[in-house]
Amino acid sequence: MRDAVAELVRDGDSVAIEGFTHLICFAAGHEIIRQTKRNLTLCRLTPDVIYDQMVAAGVATKLVFSWLGNPGVGSLHAIRRRIEHDDPAPLEIEEYSHFGMVSRYMAGASNLPFMPIRSYYESDLPKANPRIVPIESPYDGETVYAVPPLNPDVAIIHAQRANEGGDAQIWGLLGCQKEAAFAADRVIVVCEELVGESVIRADPKRTVIPGLIVNAVVVEPKGCHPSYAQGYYDRDNRFYLDWDEIARDPDRLSQWLKEWVFDLSGHADYVQKMGGAAWDRLLPGDAPSGEVNYGEYS
Amino acid sequence: MSWSANEMMIVASARWLEGERVCFVGVGLPNIAVNLAKRTVSPAMELVYESGVFGAEPARLPLSIGDPTLVTRSTAVTSMYDLFAFYLQAGLIDVGFLQGAQIDKFGNLNTTVIGDYEKPKVRLPGSGGAVEIAINARKVFVIMPQRSRSFVETIDFRTSPGHSGDPEHDAARGWLGNGPSAVVTDLGEYRFDDATGEMTLVNLHPGVTLDQVNENTGWEMRVPADVGETPPPTDEELRLIREELDPDGVYSK
Numbered sequence: 001m002r003d004a005v006a007e008l009v010r011d012g013d014s015v016a017i018e019g020f021t022h023l024i025c026f027a028a029g030h031e032i033i034r035q036t037k038r039n040l041t042l043c044r045l046t047p048d049v050i051y052d053q054m055v056a057a058g059v060a061t062k063l064v065f066s067w068l069g070n071p072g073v074g075s076l077h078a079i080r081r082r083i084e085h086d087d088p089a090p091l092e093i094e095e096y097s098h099f100g101m102v103s104r105y106m107a108g109a110s111n112l113p114f115m116p117i118r119s120y121y122e123s124d125l126p127k128a129n130p131r132i133v134p135i136e137s138p139y140d141g142e143t144v145y146a147v148p149p150l151n152p153d154v155a156i157i158h159a160q161r162a163n164e165g166g167d168a169q170i171w172g173l174l175g176c177q178k179e180a181a182f183a184a185d186r187v188i189v190v191c192e193e194l195v196g197e198s199v200i201r202a203d204p205k206r207t208v209i210p211g212l213i214v215n216a217v218v219v220e221p222k223g224c225h226p227s228y229a230q231g232y233y234d235r236d237n238r239f240y241l242d243w244d245e246i247a248r249d250p251d252r253l254s255q256w257l258k259e260w261v262f263d264l265s266g267h268a269d270y271v272q273k274m275g276g277a278a279w280d281r282l283l284p285g286d287a288p289s290g291e292v293n294y295g296e297y298s
Numbered sequence: 299m300s301w302s303a304n305e306m307m308i309v310a311s312a313r314w315l316e317g318e319r320v321c322f323v324g325v326g327l328p329n330i331a332v333n334l335a336k337r338t339v340s341p342a343m344e345l346v347y348e349s350g351v352f353g354a355e356p357a358r359l360p361l362s363i364g365d366p367t368l369v370t371r372s373t374a375v376t377s378m379y380d381l382f383a384f385y386l387q388a389g390l391i392d393v394g395f396l397q398g399a400q401i402d403k404f405g406n407l408n409t410t411v412i413g414d415y416e417k418p419k420v421r422l423p424g425s426g427g428a429v430e431i432a433i434n435a436r437k438v439f440v441i442m443p444q445r446s447r448s449f450v451e452t453i454d455f456r457t458s459p460g461h462s463g464d465p466e467h468d469a470a471r472g473w474l475g476n477g478p479s480a481v482v483t484d485l486g487e488y489r490f491d492d493a494t495g496e497m498t499l500v501n502l503h504p505g506v507t508l509d510q511v512n513e514n515t516g517w518e519m520r521v522p523a524d525v526g527e528t529p530p531p532t533d534e535e536l537r538l539i540r541e542e543l544d545p546d547g548v549y550s551k
Binding site (some may be wrong): 022045046065066067068073075083095096097098099103106117118120122123124128172175178179228230234237240287 | 326350364366388410417420430472
C-alpha cells in the first residue's frame, strides 16, 4: 500500500476512493493521510467517514459529492466545520445528486462529453452548480439536464478478491466501482484475498475490473473497516456512531488520527490494534451462492 | 396499549402503502414503515434501495441503506446506474419516501443548507437521490416530524421540487411524478389539494389538537371542515414494530 500510494497518488490529484457504503477502502485513505498528501480533490457520492478523516487531516482542498453525511447517524463534523466556518481552512465544494454523480462516472468511463438525465427540474442545484446544464434533445426538443464527465486522476477500488494481474471480482453492492475505475487515469485495486488466475476464470461474470486498466494491486485484508466486505466482515456500525462523538471535537479527532493512523506503520498494525474480539464481533454467518455451470466447449 | 409519536408515524405511513407494488426505501422511519407494510397491508411489495438492491428481504434493521443484510437473499443487485436509470428514471418505482429539514406548503423540500448556499448557517447532507425520486417516482410520500422551524413559508434551498401552486404548470411538466402526494408527521396526515397543490390536513393523530398543528406550522395550514382522526395503531402493528422491526427502539421510541 505504501508504494502504491507513494507512486500513484500525487499532490494536487483528483482522487476517488469509491464504494457505496460497501468496500470503502479506509486503509488507502489512512495511507494517504500518513504520507501527508496535499491539495487533493476528493470525489465520492457519499464522502462518508473516510473523507471526514482525510479532510480533517488536511489532505484535501476540494470535495466533489452528492450526499454529505454519516449514513444512518448524522453529520460529518470535520467537513461541516470547514464549509460552515472555514475552520481551520475553507473547503471548495462541487455538488451533484446521486444520479448526477453516477452519470458523471458513466460519461467519464465511456469517453463522452456529458450524460443526459431526467433530474434537476425546478431544483436549486443547477443554480448552486453551473456545471449542471439544461439541454434540448436534438430529436424532439425535450429538456434534459447534462452533467460533465468525471475522470479522476486516481481511483482506488476495494474488491473481495483479485489476481496478481489486477483482475478484480466483487459481489454485494457494486456502487460505482466499475464506472470510477474505467473513468480514472490510474487505478489501484486493493483486495481482501489474492487468488490465482484460475479462480478468476472459473467465474468471469463476477469480474468487475480487468487488470488491463489496473496500475497496482495491493493485498490488504480487512482494509475497509469500518466499512465492510460482503461475506468477509460486517459494517462496524458502532464505529460510525462513535465517530459522531469523536469528530465533534477537533482535539479528540486529532488524537484519534495520531493513535490510529500516524502512530501506525500500516493497516496490518491497525488490524492488530483492534484486537481479535472486535473482529469476531464483525464476522458474518455463511450464505453461499449457488453454483452455475458455464459448460465446457473444447 | 400506548404508543410513541414515532410509532404513530410509522404505522400511518405503512397504511398509505396499501396496494403499492414497488417502493424506493430510505433509511430510518421509512425503512420501518415499509417493512411494516410488507408484513401487513402490502405483502407482495418489492423493496428497492438506491445502493443498488431490488427485492430486498432484510433480516435485521439496517443502520444504513448500504447494509449487507439488504444484499443477502435479495432478488437482484444492480449497478447504481441501472438502479437510477432503468428502475427509477424509466418509471418502475411506484412510491418513494423523502424527508427534509424544511418543507413548504407545496411540498418543496430542502435537504441542502439552512441559510445561504455559499455561506451556510448549517450545511445539510444535500440531495443524494432525493431530487431524482421527487421527479421520477410515481408517488412521493414525505415522513418527517412537524415543527414551525421545519414547516416553513419559504424554504432556504429547493433541493427537491414539489407542487408549483399552478396546477396547469404542474400538469404540463411531463414528469413521471408530480410532487408529494402525502405527508405524515407526528401530528397528523396531509394530502395536497388537487386544485391548488397546497398541503391539506386529512387526519389528526389521536390526542393531537388543531392548535398543535397551527403552532407547529409556519403558514396557515389548510384545514377542511371534515378533518378526521387517524385510526390508532393496532396491537399487532405495535407488536411487529417492537418485537420484529425495531426491537431496540432505535427509530421508534
